[in-house]
Amino acid sequence: MKHIRNKLSIASCTLLSQSALAATEIDNAWETDTSILYYSEDERVDVTKLIATVKGELSDSDGASIKAILDTMSGATPTGAVKQSTPSFTGASGGGISAGASTAALARFDDTRAAMSVDWKHTHDRTMNILYNGAVSIENDYRSYSIGATLEKETESRSDKFTLGLAFTMDEVFRVGENATPAPLTLVSDGIFFGEGEKDTIDAIVGLTHIINRRTIGQLNLTYGSTQGYLSDPYKVFSVIGNSGAEVEQYTEKRPGSRSRIILAANLNHQTYPANNIINASYRYYTDDWEVDSHTLSFSYNYKFGGAHFIEPSVRLYTQTKAYFYKNSITNDPADLIPTVSILPEYVSADYRLDDMSSYTIGATYGFSTSSDGKLRARLAFIHQTFDASEFDTNDAIVAQLSYRKRF
Amino acid sequence: MLSACSTFTNMTVSENVKPWEKDILAQDGMQIPADTMRAYTDEHIYFSKEAASGGNGVGGGGCGCN
Numbered sequence: 001m002k003h004i005r006n007k008l009s010i011a012s013c014t015l016l017s018q019s020a021l022a023a024t025e026i027d028n029a030w031e032t033d034t035s036i037l038y039y040s041e042d043e044r045v046d047v048t049k050l051i052a053t054v055k056g057e058l059s060d061s062d063g064a065s066i067k068a069i070l071d072t073m074s075g076a077t078p079t080g081a082v083k084q085s086t087p088s089f090t091g092a093s094g095g096g097i098s099a100g101a102s103t104a105a106l107a108r109f110d111d112t113r114a115a116m117s118v119d120w121k122h123t124h125d126r127t128m129n130i131l132y133n134g135a136v137s138i139e140n141d142y143r144s145y146s147i148g149a150t151l152e153k154e155t156e157s158r159s160d161k162f163t164l165g166l167a168f169t170m171d172e173v174f175r176v177g178e179n180a181t182p183a184p185l186t187l188v189s190d191g192i193f194f195g196e197g198e199k200d201t202i203d204a205i206v207g208l209t210h211i212i213n214r215r216t217i218g219q220l221n222l223t224y225g226s227t228q229g230y231l232s233d234p235y236k237v238f239s240v241i242g243n244s245g246a247e248v249e250q251y252t253e254k255r256p257g258s259r260s261r262i263i264l265a266a267n268l269n270h271q272t273y274p275a276n277n278i279i280n281a282s283y284r285y286y287t288d289d290w291e292v293d294s295h296t297l298s299f300s301y302n303y304k305f306g307g308a309h310f311i312e313p314s315v316r317l318y319t320q321t322k323a324y325f326y327k328n329s330i331t332n333d334p335a336d337l338i339p340t341v342s343i344l345p346e347y348v349s350a351d352y353r354l355d356d357m358s359s360y361t362i363g364a365t366y367g368f369s370t371s372s373d374g375k376l377r378a379r380l381a382f383i384h385q386t387f388d389a390s391e392f393d394t395n396d397a398i399v400a401q402l403s404y405r406k407r408f
Numbered sequence: 409m410l411s412a413c414s415t416f417t418n419m420t421v422s423e424n425v426k427p428w429e430k431d432i433l434a435q436d437g438m439q440i441p442a443d444t445m446r447a448y449t450d451e452h453i454y455f456s457k458e459a460a461s462g463g464n465g466v467g468g469g470g471c472g473c474n
């Protein structure tokens with residue numbers, strides 16, 4: 001009898017301990033997500049990006065995630081010079097340019113970027129979370145440091161969540177190998193340089209996420225951002241051309257020392273009935289004091305099939321107006337005998353990314369749940385950009401991405 | 409057309425959702441963003457190639473992407 005009682009005691013204790021272990025495993029759930037992305041432009045820039053994220057619950061009230069990123073970038077990038085220009089002395093991100101290696105309108109470069117981001121989430125109470133973020137990014141010619149915090153507060157009914165976030169970023173900008181920036185609005189041939197450039201950014205966001213119904217959730221975000229300091233690109237130049245269109249001089253660019261922006265973003269997710277597929281829609285309006293106004297519209301449709309599979313076609317439409325100081329080139333014919341410096345505007349940039357531009361992205365993602373806790377995603381997308389005045393009218397790019405998420 | 413109208417109606421009708429009715433909203437695909445990895449990489453691609461950036465979060469650092 002005593003022998004049976006002892007066996008029952010042991011069995012009971014074992015059962016209780018296993019229940020406690022299961023509870024512990026749920027409370028300490030971990031997740032990894034890794035991705036490799038390949039981005040390739042038509043005869044221009046190639047980028048390979050490796051990303052690994054680990055996220056976990058450290059306790060009932062705290063969770064953390066770490067993201068590590070490694071980018072390798074190479075190829076040819078527009079310098080801002082016109083295609084008829086004499087060889088430029090500029091080179092971007094680790095690459096130099098030698099006469100004859102490429103047209104002066106394009107500069108070859110190669111660069112490697114390593115970055116890390118850490119997020120810490122603290123659950124203050126059942127309706128409030130605080131998220132802290134820190135990030136570092138290091139390249140051959142750029143260093144970025146960022147810290148931020150976001151407060152999330154839900155209503156008692158959990159149908160609404162308010163968000164308030166603040167972030168500070170400090171960036172150091174310089175030409176690779178020189179730790180210097182070119183003197184603005186000076187002749188490239190004069191080779192006048194200053195020290196490293198620095199810019200500081202503050203961003204603030206307020207948001208509202210609202211459960212519309214059992215199958216629909218919406219979100220509105222309003223962001224204000226302000227950047228001060230060195231906002232020019234240390235590699236970009238612009239051409240002074242004669243009446244024939246041929247370059248006669250080449251100058252370093254100069255952008256304003258400040259930039260303020262306001263962004264309104266809306267997101268909507270809806271699961272259809274009775275098919276139970278998911279529609280994602282988003283719209284973003286952006287405006288800043290460089291007179292860049294842009295609209296972004298995105299849609300995706302997540303179609304489930306075969307139990308564990310999905311296919312998600314997507315489309316993104318984008319349009320922007322040019323910065324007020326954007327010019328493809330400045331005209332000053334030598335025969336007019338007018339010193340160029342006397343006609344230059346206060347700020348000039350021929351960076352094509354500041355031009356009037358519209359683009360579309362079409363793509364599709366295939367997903368497969370490898371187990372109850374694993375998900376593989378394979379994505380392919382095509383981006384087409386059309387520029388109004390830039391030396392290069394269009395830019396096409398392919399994006400291929402493979403990602404795998406695993407929950408433990 | 410009828411399906412699109414029905415879907416639009418289903419999107420916009422407001423209702424009070426009880427905690428036990430949030431199973432659909434808890435799905436990965438219903439989160440904003442639905443795929444944080446894709447959202448992060450897309451933000452970086454378009455930040456490098458367009459004049460506008462941001463809108464759905466702050467921080468995370470910058471880059472000198474050419």
